Amino acid sequence: MKKIYLTSVSEAFAEYPKNLLLWNYWDHEHVVGTHFLHYRKVKILYEDEKVCYSEREAKMPFIPFYLNEKSLAVLENENRMISWHSAIFDLIRLKQIFQFEEVGQKCKVIRSDFLEVPNFLSFLQPMFNKIMKKWFIEVWNEDMPMRERRFKVWKLGFKDFKGVDYINDKNLNKNINVSRPYALKLPLPKITKIKDEGSFRKFKKSKHLGYGL
């Protein structure tokens, strides 16, 4: 049977360094926390500094149930990431290409989506485009305060698994270096059982009190 690709392109601009955006994409443990409205489980099957193979349970816009999918993400280089997603016994096969274009301390992200379908399903193109754009915007908007906050604490001297020295120790004076370059080392260290039984959504219900940014 002849196959075609449904396609969609989404893009957005963030006033943060590229490494911070990459940190966000490769911090798989935040998915069930920050994106708890869309994801309820993530399990990493394999990960190294360029590859992550994972299982996810995700609820997409307009689709009223969770899809169990397997995802293979490859960081080809610091400007390009590709991920392949497979669901429902490999009937759904989605490829996504992420381009990162950095200008100074700002970064543009362009995501191109390709869903392989039989030719007779080509009429679904407008719906696919609508779903993927909505998906991109919703997840992007959930990530933005996370990125803003991460950059804010980074500029205050934040160190992973330690925090900020002058906050931890009330006897220290502030020594803030706002031009500190954002460093990234993959894979990120894990704190949950995401590589064993998986990382799960914590609550069904919670009153959201906000970041207080």
Add this chain to the structure above:
Amino acid sequence: MKKIKVGTIEDLKKNNQFSKWIDDHDVLVFFHNNKIRAFSNICPHFGGPIGYHEIKKNKSGDNVFTCLWHNLEFKVEDGKCVQHKNLELREYDVLVEGDDILVYLN
């Protein structure tokens, strides 16, 4: 140490907690067991917001704050992380003057 106003009793009434950035500290003020206290709102793991969710009881029966980003739990009792004992939140000294809530910052 300097004494700085972080909010008012009125701010606290709505949810029994609020957080506010003040002088490069992110302070989480909360009312628990008839006492007003304040922790750092910055998770020492990756910097997430401790006070995004309201205080909840965890499976062990402890009252905890749960960081939004990676679900690390911090005990309301002493600010220590449930999952990683070496992580803990700073507790700020709090002073209530009339309707104002003040914290001591370095």
